[in-house]
Amino acid sequence: MIKETMTPEQRVMAALRLERYDRVPVIPIIGQFATRQYKLSRKIKDLDTWQSIEAIRENFDSLGGYDGKIVAGLAWPISTWRTNAPKGKRVLPGEKGISEEFSVQYDEQTTMTVEDYDKIINKGWNAFCEEYFPRVTGLSLEEIERRNKELLDIYLKDAVYWKQRNIPIIAGALVVSCEMTLSLARTFPQFTMDLHRMPDKVQAALEAMVPDFIDNVLRDTKASGVPWVHISLERGSGAYYNLKTYERFFFPQLKKIVDAMVDNGIYCWLHMDTDWTLNLPYLRHLPAKKCICNTDSITDIFKAGEVLKGHMCVMGDVPPSLTKLGTKDEVVQYCEKLIDVLGKEGFILCSGCEVPIDARFENVRAMMDTARNYYPHR
Protein backbone atom coordinates (compact mmCIF):
# COMPACT_ATOMS: atom_id res chain seq x y z
CA MET A 1 0.00 0.00 0.00
CA ILE A 2 1.10 3.54 -0.71
CA LYS A 3 2.04 5.47 2.40
CA GLU A 4 -0.74 7.96 2.86
CA THR A 5 0.16 11.49 3.90
CA MET A 6 -3.18 13.20 3.33
CA THR A 7 -6.67 12.91 4.76
CA PRO A 8 -9.43 11.94 2.32
CA GLU A 9 -10.67 15.52 2.37
CA GLN A 10 -7.23 16.96 1.56
CA ARG A 11 -6.84 14.41 -1.23
CA VAL A 12 -10.19 15.25 -2.82
CA MET A 13 -9.60 19.01 -2.54
CA ALA A 14 -6.14 18.59 -4.07
CA ALA A 15 -7.74 16.75 -7.00
CA LEU A 16 -10.31 19.52 -7.45
CA ARG A 17 -7.60 22.21 -7.35
CA LEU A 18 -5.29 20.25 -9.65
CA GLU A 19 -2.61 20.13 -6.95
CA ARG A 20 -0.42 17.13 -6.14
CA TYR A 21 -1.87 14.41 -3.91
CA ASP A 22 -0.33 11.39 -2.19
CA ARG A 23 -2.38 9.05 -4.41
CA VAL A 24 -5.44 9.20 -6.61
CA PRO A 25 -8.65 9.59 -4.59
CA VAL A 26 -11.37 7.02 -5.24
CA ILE A 27 -15.09 7.74 -4.87
CA PRO A 28 -17.46 5.12 -6.24
CA ILE A 29 -21.15 5.95 -6.60
CA ILE A 30 -22.75 3.27 -4.47
CA GLY A 31 -26.38 2.78 -3.57
CA GLN A 32 -28.21 -0.32 -4.70
CA PHE A 33 -25.01 -2.35 -4.94
CA ALA A 34 -24.54 -2.03 -1.18
CA THR A 35 -28.05 -3.17 -0.38
CA ARG A 36 -27.59 -6.20 -2.60
CA GLN A 37 -24.38 -7.10 -0.78
CA TYR A 38 -25.91 -6.57 2.61
CA LYS A 39 -27.98 -9.48 3.83
CA LEU A 40 -28.49 -10.97 0.44
CA SER A 41 -31.98 -12.16 1.17
CA ARG A 42 -33.21 -8.62 1.76
CA LYS A 43 -35.22 -7.21 -1.06
CA ILE A 44 -34.65 -3.61 -1.99
CA LYS A 45 -38.25 -2.65 -1.70
CA ASP A 46 -38.32 -3.85 1.88
CA LEU A 47 -35.33 -1.79 2.87
CA ASP A 48 -36.22 1.57 4.30
CA THR A 49 -33.94 4.54 4.04
CA TRP A 50 -32.17 3.84 7.33
CA GLN A 51 -31.54 0.23 6.43
CA SER A 52 -30.06 1.28 3.12
CA ILE A 53 -27.84 3.75 4.94
CA GLU A 54 -26.63 0.99 7.22
CA ALA A 55 -26.00 -1.20 4.20
CA ILE A 56 -23.93 1.53 2.59
CA ARG A 57 -21.89 2.00 5.79
CA GLU A 58 -21.22 -1.70 6.06
CA ASN A 59 -20.32 -1.88 2.39
CA PHE A 60 -17.94 1.07 2.82
CA ASP A 61 -16.01 -0.91 5.41
CA SER A 62 -15.99 -4.15 3.48
CA LEU A 63 -14.50 -2.30 0.52
CA GLY A 64 -11.73 -1.01 2.78
CA GLY A 65 -13.18 2.51 2.68
CA TYR A 66 -12.97 5.22 0.07
CA ASP A 67 -12.33 8.95 -0.11
CA GLY A 68 -15.68 10.67 -0.36
CA LYS A 69 -19.37 10.12 0.16
CA ILE A 70 -22.10 10.98 -2.21
CA VAL A 71 -25.23 11.17 -0.09
CA ALA A 72 -27.10 9.11 2.38
CA GLY A 73 -29.04 6.07 1.38
CA LEU A 74 -30.79 5.11 -1.79
CA ALA A 75 -33.09 8.08 -1.79
CA TRP A 76 -30.71 10.93 -2.49
CA PRO A 77 -32.46 12.68 0.37
CA ILE A 78 -30.70 16.02 0.18
CA SER A 79 -32.54 17.33 -2.80
CA THR A 80 -35.48 19.47 -1.94
CA TRP A 81 -38.35 18.63 -4.18
CA ARG A 82 -38.12 21.64 -6.46
CA THR A 83 -34.65 20.76 -7.71
CA ASN A 84 -35.62 17.25 -8.62
CA ALA A 85 -38.73 17.17 -10.80
CA PRO A 86 -41.03 14.13 -10.74
CA LYS A 87 -40.12 11.93 -13.67
CA GLY A 88 -42.84 9.47 -14.35
CA LYS A 89 -43.18 6.49 -12.09
CA ARG A 90 -40.51 4.74 -10.09
CA VAL A 91 -40.77 0.98 -10.54
CA LEU A 92 -39.08 -1.08 -7.87
CA PRO A 93 -37.79 -4.61 -8.32
CA GLY A 94 -40.61 -6.97 -7.44
CA GLU A 95 -43.29 -4.55 -8.64
CA LYS A 96 -45.34 -4.91 -11.81
CA GLY A 97 -44.09 -8.46 -12.21
CA ILE A 98 -40.46 -7.31 -12.51
CA SER A 99 -37.98 -9.76 -11.02
CA GLU A 100 -36.41 -9.09 -7.62
CA GLU A 101 -33.06 -9.33 -9.38
CA PHE A 102 -33.60 -6.06 -11.20
CA SER A 103 -32.68 -2.57 -10.17
CA VAL A 104 -34.86 0.45 -9.63
CA GLN A 105 -36.26 1.84 -12.90
CA TYR A 106 -38.22 4.81 -14.14
CA ASP A 107 -41.20 4.64 -16.38
CA GLU A 108 -40.74 7.88 -18.26
CA GLN A 109 -44.10 9.46 -18.98
CA THR A 110 -45.27 12.94 -19.88
CA THR A 111 -46.02 14.86 -16.68
CA MET A 112 -45.88 18.33 -18.19
CA THR A 113 -47.93 19.90 -20.99
CA VAL A 114 -47.03 22.50 -23.60
CA GLU A 115 -49.15 25.02 -21.68
CA ASP A 116 -46.90 24.45 -18.70
CA TYR A 117 -44.05 26.15 -20.56
CA ASP A 118 -46.08 29.36 -20.46
CA LYS A 119 -46.72 28.97 -16.76
CA ILE A 120 -43.00 28.56 -16.11
CA ILE A 121 -42.28 31.63 -18.23
CA ASN A 122 -44.94 33.75 -16.53
CA LYS A 123 -44.67 32.60 -12.92
CA GLY A 124 -41.16 31.24 -12.58
CA TRP A 125 -40.16 27.69 -11.73
CA ASN A 126 -40.90 27.58 -8.00
CA ALA A 127 -44.38 29.05 -8.32
CA PHE A 128 -45.11 26.57 -11.11
CA CYS A 129 -43.93 23.72 -8.85
CA GLU A 130 -46.56 24.59 -6.27
CA GLU A 131 -49.20 23.41 -8.69
CA TYR A 132 -47.09 20.94 -10.69
CA PHE A 133 -45.85 18.68 -7.89
CA PRO A 134 -49.23 18.12 -6.22
CA ARG A 135 -50.74 17.47 -9.65
CA VAL A 136 -48.19 14.82 -10.56
CA THR A 137 -47.61 13.17 -7.20
CA GLY A 138 -51.15 13.37 -5.84
CA LEU A 139 -49.71 14.75 -2.58
CA SER A 140 -50.52 18.05 -0.91
CA LEU A 141 -47.83 20.71 -0.67
CA GLU A 142 -47.75 20.23 3.12
CA GLU A 143 -47.14 16.50 2.71
CA ILE A 144 -44.39 17.10 0.16
CA GLU A 145 -42.72 19.58 2.51
CA ARG A 146 -43.08 17.17 5.43
CA ARG A 147 -41.45 14.29 3.55
CA ASN A 148 -38.72 16.56 2.38
CA LYS A 149 -37.99 17.68 5.91
CA GLU A 150 -37.87 14.06 7.01
CA LEU A 151 -35.30 13.26 4.33
CA LEU A 152 -33.21 16.29 5.22
CA ASP A 153 -33.14 15.14 8.86
CA ILE A 154 -31.92 11.73 7.77
CA TYR A 155 -29.28 13.34 5.61
CA LEU A 156 -28.05 15.54 8.45
CA LYS A 157 -27.77 12.59 10.80
CA ASP A 158 -25.87 10.55 8.26
CA ALA A 159 -23.61 13.51 7.53
CA VAL A 160 -22.59 13.61 11.20
CA TYR A 161 -21.55 9.96 10.98
CA TRP A 162 -19.27 10.58 7.98
CA LYS A 163 -17.89 13.72 9.52
CA GLN A 164 -16.85 11.73 12.57
CA ARG A 165 -15.09 9.30 10.29
CA ASN A 166 -13.33 12.13 8.43
CA ILE A 167 -14.87 11.24 5.10
CA PRO A 168 -15.87 14.31 3.10
CA ILE A 169 -19.32 14.55 1.61
CA ILE A 170 -19.22 15.97 -1.88
CA ALA A 171 -22.92 16.59 -2.51
CA GLY A 172 -24.69 19.10 -0.30
CA ALA A 173 -27.43 19.67 -2.85
CA LEU A 174 -28.61 17.90 -5.95
CA VAL A 175 -29.92 19.63 -9.01
CA VAL A 176 -30.94 18.30 -12.37
CA SER A 177 -29.99 20.65 -15.22
CA CYS A 178 -32.79 22.81 -16.64
CA GLU A 179 -32.96 20.93 -19.94
CA MET A 180 -32.84 17.53 -18.29
CA THR A 181 -35.65 18.54 -15.94
CA LEU A 182 -37.85 19.44 -18.90
CA SER A 183 -36.71 16.42 -20.89
CA LEU A 184 -37.73 14.02 -18.13
CA ALA A 185 -41.00 15.87 -17.49
CA ARG A 186 -41.99 15.99 -21.16
CA THR A 187 -40.17 12.72 -22.12
CA PHE A 188 -37.07 12.78 -24.28
CA PRO A 189 -38.78 12.43 -27.70
CA GLN A 190 -41.46 14.97 -26.85
CA PHE A 191 -38.98 17.53 -25.53
CA THR A 192 -36.97 17.07 -28.72
CA MET A 193 -40.11 17.79 -30.76
CA ASP A 194 -40.83 20.85 -28.61
CA LEU A 195 -37.35 22.20 -29.35
CA HIS A 196 -38.06 21.69 -33.04
CA ARG A 197 -41.59 23.10 -33.08
CA MET A 198 -41.44 25.93 -30.54
CA PRO A 199 -37.80 26.78 -29.91
CA ASP A 200 -38.45 30.29 -28.62
CA LYS A 201 -40.92 29.12 -26.02
CA VAL A 202 -38.62 26.36 -24.78
CA GLN A 203 -35.72 28.79 -24.61
CA ALA A 204 -37.80 31.26 -22.61
CA ALA A 205 -38.84 28.52 -20.18
CA LEU A 206 -35.25 27.34 -19.73
CA GLU A 207 -34.13 30.88 -19.03
CA ALA A 208 -36.99 31.44 -16.61
CA MET A 209 -35.96 28.39 -14.57
CA VAL A 210 -32.44 29.57 -13.80
CA PRO A 211 -32.99 32.13 -10.98
CA ASP A 212 -35.12 29.73 -8.93
CA PHE A 213 -32.73 26.84 -9.55
CA ILE A 214 -29.91 29.00 -8.18
CA ASP A 215 -31.94 30.03 -5.12
CA ASN A 216 -32.97 26.44 -4.44
CA VAL A 217 -29.44 25.12 -4.54
CA LEU A 218 -28.15 27.93 -2.33
CA ARG A 219 -30.89 27.18 0.17
CA ASP A 220 -30.18 23.44 0.06
CA THR A 221 -26.43 23.75 0.51
CA LYS A 222 -27.08 26.08 3.43
CA ALA A 223 -29.43 23.55 5.00
CA SER A 224 -27.01 20.67 4.50
CA GLY A 225 -23.93 22.66 5.43
CA VAL A 226 -21.99 21.02 2.60
CA PRO A 227 -20.58 23.43 -0.03
CA TRP A 228 -20.92 21.05 -2.98
CA VAL A 229 -23.66 20.67 -5.56
CA HIS A 230 -24.17 17.61 -7.73
CA ILE A 231 -25.50 18.76 -11.11
CA SER A 232 -27.02 16.00 -13.26
CA LEU A 233 -26.39 16.68 -16.92
CA GLU A 234 -27.54 13.74 -18.94
CA ARG A 235 -29.97 14.75 -21.62
CA GLY A 236 -28.22 17.67 -23.29
CA SER A 237 -25.07 16.07 -24.64
CA GLY A 238 -23.61 16.10 -28.13
CA ALA A 239 -24.71 12.50 -28.46
CA TYR A 240 -28.27 13.80 -28.67
CA TYR A 241 -28.21 17.43 -29.82
CA ASN A 242 -26.01 19.41 -32.19
CA LEU A 243 -23.69 22.04 -30.81
CA LYS A 244 -25.80 24.91 -32.09
CA THR A 245 -28.65 23.68 -29.92
CA TYR A 246 -26.26 23.18 -27.02
CA GLU A 247 -24.92 26.72 -27.36
CA ARG A 248 -28.31 28.34 -27.63
CA PHE A 249 -30.43 26.37 -25.18
CA PHE A 250 -28.35 24.42 -22.69
CA PHE A 251 -24.88 25.75 -22.01
CA PRO A 252 -25.91 29.34 -21.11
CA GLN A 253 -28.15 28.06 -18.31
CA LEU A 254 -25.45 25.75 -16.98
CA LYS A 255 -22.92 28.56 -17.00
CA LYS A 256 -25.24 30.89 -15.12
CA ILE A 257 -25.85 28.25 -12.46
CA VAL A 258 -22.19 27.26 -12.10
CA ASP A 259 -21.01 30.88 -11.99
CA ALA A 260 -23.54 31.68 -9.26
CA MET A 261 -22.42 28.65 -7.25
CA VAL A 262 -18.76 29.53 -7.50
CA ASP A 263 -19.53 33.14 -6.50
CA ASN A 264 -21.09 31.69 -3.37
CA GLY A 265 -18.17 29.42 -2.54
CA ILE A 266 -19.84 26.22 -3.74
CA TYR A 267 -18.05 23.54 -5.79
CA CYS A 268 -19.81 21.87 -8.69
CA TRP A 269 -19.74 18.16 -9.37
CA LEU A 270 -20.91 17.91 -12.98
CA HIS A 271 -22.37 14.45 -13.42
CA MET A 272 -22.25 13.83 -17.16
CA ASP A 273 -23.75 10.52 -18.28
CA THR A 274 -23.86 9.70 -22.01
CA ASP A 275 -21.40 10.96 -24.62
CA TRP A 276 -20.13 14.50 -23.96
CA THR A 277 -16.96 14.21 -26.02
CA LEU A 278 -18.05 16.95 -28.45
CA ASN A 279 -19.07 19.33 -25.65
CA LEU A 280 -15.85 19.13 -23.63
CA PRO A 281 -14.30 22.41 -24.91
CA TYR A 282 -17.25 24.36 -23.47
CA LEU A 283 -16.28 23.31 -19.97
CA ARG A 284 -13.20 25.47 -20.29
CA HIS A 285 -15.56 28.45 -20.10
CA LEU A 286 -16.58 27.47 -16.56
CA PRO A 287 -14.49 28.72 -13.62
CA ALA A 288 -11.14 26.93 -13.27
CA LYS A 289 -10.45 24.46 -10.44
CA LYS A 290 -13.95 24.69 -8.94
CA CYS A 291 -15.74 21.91 -10.82
CA ILE A 292 -15.44 18.20 -11.49
CA CYS A 293 -16.19 16.69 -14.90
CA ASN A 294 -17.61 13.25 -14.04
CA THR A 295 -18.23 10.95 -17.02
CA ASP A 296 -19.88 7.53 -17.19
CA SER A 297 -17.64 5.53 -19.59
CA ILE A 298 -19.48 6.65 -22.73
CA THR A 299 -17.59 9.95 -23.07
CA ASP A 300 -13.95 9.54 -24.12
CA ILE A 301 -12.45 10.26 -20.70
CA PHE A 302 -8.90 10.43 -22.04
CA LYS A 303 -9.99 13.17 -24.39
CA ALA A 304 -11.61 14.90 -21.39
CA GLY A 305 -8.24 14.78 -19.62
CA GLU A 306 -6.56 16.36 -22.63
CA VAL A 307 -9.13 19.10 -23.23
CA LEU A 308 -9.52 20.04 -19.57
CA LYS A 309 -5.84 19.84 -18.62
CA GLY A 310 -4.91 22.62 -16.22
CA HIS A 311 -8.55 23.67 -15.89
CA MET A 312 -10.83 21.04 -14.43
CA CYS A 313 -10.62 17.81 -12.45
CA VAL A 314 -11.84 14.69 -14.28
CA MET A 315 -13.69 11.88 -12.50
CA GLY A 316 -14.59 8.44 -13.87
CA ASP A 317 -15.23 5.98 -15.35
CA VAL A 318 -15.04 2.22 -14.71
CA PRO A 319 -17.76 0.87 -17.03
CA PRO A 320 -20.75 -0.91 -15.51
CA SER A 321 -20.35 -3.79 -17.97
CA LEU A 322 -16.78 -4.26 -16.71
CA THR A 323 -17.61 -4.37 -13.00
CA LYS A 324 -20.43 -6.78 -13.73
CA LEU A 325 -18.93 -9.05 -16.41
CA GLY A 326 -15.18 -8.44 -16.34
CA THR A 327 -12.54 -10.24 -14.31
CA LYS A 328 -10.70 -8.69 -11.39
CA ASP A 329 -7.56 -8.42 -13.53
CA GLU A 330 -9.42 -6.58 -16.26
CA VAL A 331 -10.74 -4.09 -13.72
CA VAL A 332 -7.26 -3.54 -12.27
CA GLN A 333 -5.84 -3.07 -15.76
CA TYR A 334 -8.45 -0.50 -16.66
CA CYS A 335 -8.01 1.43 -13.40
CA GLU A 336 -4.23 1.42 -13.83
CA LYS A 337 -4.60 2.79 -17.33
CA LEU A 338 -6.81 5.60 -16.01
CA ILE A 339 -4.27 6.40 -13.32
CA ASP A 340 -1.33 6.18 -15.75
CA VAL A 341 -2.86 8.58 -18.26
CA LEU A 342 -5.01 10.87 -16.12
CA GLY A 343 -3.90 10.30 -12.57
CA LYS A 344 -0.86 12.50 -12.10
CA GLU A 345 -3.10 15.26 -10.82
CA GLY A 346 -6.71 16.39 -11.17
CA PHE A 347 -8.25 12.94 -11.26
CA ILE A 348 -10.72 11.03 -9.09
CA LEU A 349 -11.26 7.34 -9.77
CA CYS A 350 -14.98 6.59 -9.91
CA SER A 351 -17.46 4.09 -11.28
CA GLY A 352 -19.14 4.97 -14.59
CA CYS A 353 -22.28 6.36 -12.94
CA GLU A 354 -23.65 4.04 -10.31
CA VAL A 355 -21.90 0.77 -9.46
CA PRO A 356 -24.34 -1.78 -10.91
CA ILE A 357 -26.53 -3.59 -8.45
CA ASP A 358 -25.14 -6.90 -9.73
CA ALA A 359 -21.46 -5.94 -9.95
CA ARG A 360 -18.98 -8.50 -8.68
CA PHE A 361 -17.82 -7.60 -5.21
CA GLU A 362 -14.20 -8.50 -5.95
CA ASN A 363 -14.24 -6.19 -8.98
CA VAL A 364 -15.46 -3.22 -6.98
CA ARG A 365 -12.97 -4.01 -4.25
CA ALA A 366 -10.23 -4.21 -6.91
CA MET A 367 -11.10 -0.70 -7.99
CA MET A 368 -10.61 0.64 -4.44
CA ASP A 369 -7.41 -1.38 -3.98
CA THR A 370 -5.91 -0.08 -7.21
CA ALA A 371 -6.39 3.49 -6.06
CA ARG A 372 -4.78 2.64 -2.73
CA ASN A 373 -1.87 0.71 -4.22
CA TYR A 374 -1.04 2.22 -7.55
CA TYR A 375 0.42 5.67 -8.06
CA PRO A 376 3.33 5.76 -10.48
CA HIS A 377 3.65 9.56 -10.51
CA ARG A 378 5.35 10.29 -7.20
Next chain:
Amino acid sequence: MSELSSALANLEEEKVARIIKQELGTGKDSMGVLTELRKGMDEVGQRYKKGEYFLSELIVSGEIFKDAMKVLEPTLKKDGGGPATKVVIGTVKGDIHNIGKDIVATLLKGVGFEVYDLGIDVPVKAFVDKVVETKATIVGMSGLLTPSFESMKETVDALKEAGLRNKVKVIIGGGVVTELVQRHTGADAFTDDAMEGVEIIKKWSAKSN
Protein backbone atom coordinates in the same frame (compact mmCIF):
# COMPACT_ATOMS: atom_id res chain seq x y z
CA MET B 1 -34.66 13.92 -54.64
CA SER B 2 -38.33 14.76 -54.93
CA GLU B 3 -39.82 17.69 -53.08
CA LEU B 4 -41.40 15.33 -50.58
CA SER B 5 -38.17 13.43 -49.93
CA SER B 6 -36.22 16.60 -49.35
CA ALA B 7 -38.95 18.14 -47.19
CA LEU B 8 -38.66 15.10 -44.91
CA ALA B 9 -34.87 15.16 -45.02
CA ASN B 10 -35.00 18.85 -44.04
CA LEU B 11 -37.43 18.06 -41.19
CA GLU B 12 -40.15 20.34 -42.57
CA GLU B 13 -43.11 18.91 -40.75
CA GLU B 14 -45.90 21.01 -42.22
CA LYS B 15 -44.56 20.85 -45.76
CA VAL B 16 -44.46 17.05 -45.64
CA ALA B 17 -48.08 16.90 -44.50
CA ARG B 18 -49.12 19.36 -47.19
CA ILE B 19 -47.39 17.55 -50.07
CA ILE B 20 -48.80 14.18 -49.00
CA LYS B 21 -52.28 15.61 -48.94
CA GLN B 22 -51.78 17.13 -52.38
CA GLU B 23 -50.34 13.97 -53.91
CA LEU B 24 -53.02 11.68 -52.54
CA GLY B 25 -55.63 14.22 -53.64
CA THR B 26 -54.36 14.16 -57.22
CA GLY B 27 -54.56 10.37 -57.31
CA LYS B 28 -50.96 9.38 -56.62
CA ASP B 29 -50.93 5.93 -55.01
CA SER B 30 -49.81 5.67 -51.42
CA MET B 31 -47.02 3.21 -52.21
CA GLY B 32 -45.39 5.84 -54.40
CA VAL B 33 -45.65 8.38 -51.59
CA LEU B 34 -44.13 5.90 -49.15
CA THR B 35 -41.19 5.29 -51.47
CA GLU B 36 -40.47 9.02 -51.50
CA LEU B 37 -40.68 9.18 -47.73
CA ARG B 38 -38.21 6.31 -47.46
CA LYS B 39 -35.78 8.16 -49.71
CA GLY B 40 -36.12 11.08 -47.31
CA MET B 41 -35.37 8.82 -44.33
CA ASP B 42 -32.34 7.43 -46.16
CA GLU B 43 -31.07 10.95 -46.66
CA VAL B 44 -31.53 11.64 -42.93
CA GLY B 45 -29.37 8.57 -42.28
CA GLN B 46 -26.71 9.86 -44.68
CA ARG B 47 -26.61 13.22 -42.93
CA TYR B 48 -26.32 11.49 -39.56
CA LYS B 49 -23.37 9.48 -40.85
CA LYS B 50 -21.68 12.66 -42.02
CA GLY B 51 -22.12 14.22 -38.58
CA GLU B 52 -24.56 16.86 -39.83
CA TYR B 53 -27.47 15.30 -38.00
CA PHE B 54 -27.64 14.05 -34.41
CA LEU B 55 -30.02 11.77 -32.51
CA SER B 56 -32.48 14.65 -32.12
CA GLU B 57 -32.85 14.94 -35.91
CA LEU B 58 -33.43 11.18 -36.11
CA ILE B 59 -36.19 11.55 -33.54
CA VAL B 60 -37.81 14.46 -35.39
CA SER B 61 -37.66 12.69 -38.76
CA GLY B 62 -39.08 9.57 -37.13
CA GLU B 63 -42.01 11.52 -35.69
CA ILE B 64 -42.75 13.14 -39.06
CA PHE B 65 -42.57 9.74 -40.72
CA LYS B 66 -44.89 8.19 -38.12
CA ASP B 67 -47.47 10.95 -38.66
CA ALA B 68 -47.26 10.46 -42.43
CA MET B 69 -47.79 6.72 -42.01
CA LYS B 70 -51.00 7.38 -40.11
CA VAL B 71 -52.33 9.09 -43.24
CA LEU B 72 -50.98 6.48 -45.67
CA GLU B 73 -51.64 3.24 -43.82
CA PRO B 74 -55.40 2.93 -44.47
CA THR B 75 -54.79 2.94 -48.23
CA LEU B 76 -51.52 0.99 -48.34
CA LYS B 77 -51.83 -2.47 -49.85
CA LYS B 78 -50.35 -5.03 -47.51
CA ASP B 79 -48.20 -6.67 -50.15
CA GLY B 80 -47.32 -3.40 -51.79
CA GLY B 81 -43.59 -3.24 -51.30
CA GLY B 82 -42.49 -6.76 -52.13
CA PRO B 83 -40.90 -9.02 -49.54
CA ALA B 84 -39.39 -6.91 -46.75
CA THR B 85 -36.93 -8.32 -44.20
CA LYS B 86 -38.68 -9.00 -40.92
CA VAL B 87 -37.25 -7.78 -37.64
CA VAL B 88 -38.52 -8.73 -34.19
CA ILE B 89 -37.62 -6.09 -31.63
CA GLY B 90 -38.29 -5.55 -27.94
CA THR B 91 -36.92 -4.44 -24.58
CA VAL B 92 -35.87 -7.57 -22.70
CA LYS B 93 -37.46 -9.23 -19.71
CA GLY B 94 -37.43 -7.11 -16.56
CA ASP B 95 -36.48 -3.90 -18.32
CA ILE B 96 -39.14 -1.24 -18.97
CA HIS B 97 -37.12 1.33 -20.97
CA ASN B 98 -38.89 2.04 -24.24
CA ILE B 99 -37.43 5.25 -25.64
CA GLY B 100 -34.30 3.89 -27.34
CA LYS B 101 -36.09 0.83 -28.62
CA ASP B 102 -38.95 2.91 -30.05
CA ILE B 103 -36.51 5.15 -31.92
CA VAL B 104 -34.83 2.16 -33.54
CA ALA B 105 -38.17 0.55 -34.44
CA THR B 106 -39.33 3.74 -36.17
CA LEU B 107 -36.07 4.14 -38.09
CA LEU B 108 -36.24 0.53 -39.25
CA LYS B 109 -39.80 1.00 -40.48
CA GLY B 110 -38.70 4.23 -42.13
CA VAL B 111 -36.17 2.45 -44.33
CA GLY B 112 -38.57 -0.34 -45.22
CA PHE B 113 -38.22 -3.21 -42.73
CA GLU B 114 -41.25 -5.11 -41.50
CA VAL B 115 -40.96 -4.55 -37.76
CA TYR B 116 -42.66 -6.57 -35.04
CA ASP B 117 -42.33 -4.52 -31.88
CA LEU B 118 -43.05 -6.63 -28.80
CA GLY B 119 -42.87 -3.68 -26.39
CA ILE B 120 -41.08 -3.65 -23.03
CA ASP B 121 -40.38 -6.32 -20.38
CA VAL B 122 -40.67 -8.96 -23.11
CA PRO B 123 -40.56 -12.57 -21.87
CA VAL B 124 -37.94 -14.82 -23.44
CA LYS B 125 -40.63 -17.05 -24.92
CA ALA B 126 -42.39 -14.14 -26.62
CA PHE B 127 -39.27 -13.41 -28.69
CA VAL B 128 -38.98 -17.08 -29.68
CA ASP B 129 -42.69 -17.42 -30.50
CA LYS B 130 -42.67 -14.29 -32.65
CA VAL B 131 -39.65 -15.49 -34.62
CA VAL B 132 -41.41 -18.82 -35.23
CA GLU B 133 -44.66 -17.12 -36.21
CA THR B 134 -43.20 -14.51 -38.56
CA LYS B 135 -40.07 -16.35 -39.74
CA ALA B 136 -38.18 -13.14 -38.97
CA THR B 137 -34.47 -13.33 -39.66
CA ILE B 138 -33.37 -10.55 -37.33
CA VAL B 139 -33.90 -10.05 -33.61
CA GLY B 140 -33.15 -6.74 -31.90
CA MET B 141 -33.04 -6.55 -28.11
CA SER B 142 -32.87 -3.39 -26.06
CA GLY B 143 -31.82 -3.00 -22.41
CA LEU B 144 -30.41 -0.22 -20.27
CA LEU B 145 -29.64 -1.96 -17.00
CA THR B 146 -26.96 -4.47 -16.16
CA PRO B 147 -29.47 -7.14 -14.99
CA SER B 148 -30.91 -6.91 -18.52
CA PHE B 149 -27.73 -8.53 -19.82
CA GLU B 150 -28.95 -11.77 -18.24
CA SER B 151 -32.32 -11.50 -19.95
CA MET B 152 -30.54 -10.94 -23.27
CA LYS B 153 -28.44 -14.04 -22.69
CA GLU B 154 -31.49 -16.11 -21.74
CA THR B 155 -33.25 -15.00 -24.91
CA VAL B 156 -30.29 -15.95 -27.11
CA ASP B 157 -30.08 -19.30 -25.31
CA ALA B 158 -33.78 -19.91 -25.88
CA LEU B 159 -33.39 -19.18 -29.58
CA LYS B 160 -30.62 -21.76 -29.59
CA GLU B 161 -32.76 -24.32 -27.81
CA ALA B 162 -35.59 -23.77 -30.25
CA GLY B 163 -33.17 -24.54 -33.10
CA LEU B 164 -33.46 -21.01 -34.45
CA ARG B 165 -30.05 -19.59 -33.64
CA ASN B 166 -28.54 -20.17 -37.09
CA LYS B 167 -31.65 -18.78 -38.78
CA VAL B 168 -31.56 -15.39 -37.05
CA LYS B 169 -29.03 -12.64 -36.50
CA VAL B 170 -29.21 -11.01 -33.09
CA ILE B 171 -28.28 -7.42 -32.26
CA ILE B 172 -28.37 -5.88 -28.78
CA GLY B 173 -28.58 -2.17 -28.02
CA GLY B 174 -28.72 0.27 -25.11
CA GLY B 175 -26.62 2.89 -23.37
CA VAL B 176 -24.09 0.60 -21.74
CA VAL B 177 -23.82 -2.52 -23.90
CA THR B 178 -20.24 -3.22 -24.92
CA GLU B 179 -18.31 -5.95 -26.66
CA LEU B 180 -18.04 -7.70 -23.30
CA VAL B 181 -21.84 -7.79 -23.14
CA GLN B 182 -22.09 -9.06 -26.70
CA ARG B 183 -19.77 -11.95 -25.83
CA HIS B 184 -21.63 -12.69 -22.60
CA THR B 185 -25.03 -12.80 -24.27
CA GLY B 186 -23.95 -14.57 -27.46
CA ALA B 187 -25.40 -11.85 -29.71
CA ASP B 188 -23.95 -11.16 -33.16
CA ALA B 189 -23.60 -7.40 -32.78
CA PHE B 190 -24.01 -4.60 -30.25
CA THR B 191 -24.49 -0.86 -30.47
CA ASP B 192 -25.34 2.21 -28.43
CA ASP B 193 -26.24 4.11 -31.57
CA ALA B 194 -29.61 3.65 -33.31
CA MET B 195 -28.35 4.51 -36.79
CA GLU B 196 -25.35 2.24 -36.52
CA GLY B 197 -27.80 -0.52 -35.56
CA VAL B 198 -29.92 0.20 -38.63
CA GLU B 199 -26.80 0.02 -40.83
CA ILE B 200 -25.79 -3.34 -39.37
CA ILE B 201 -29.29 -4.70 -39.89
CA LYS B 202 -29.33 -3.40 -43.47
CA LYS B 203 -26.07 -5.23 -44.19
CA TRP B 204 -27.43 -8.48 -42.74
CA SER B 205 -30.58 -8.09 -44.76
CA ALA B 206 -28.68 -7.44 -48.00
CA LYS B 207 -26.59 -10.58 -47.46
CA SER B 208 -29.54 -12.86 -46.79
CA ASN B 209 -31.62 -11.59 -49.75
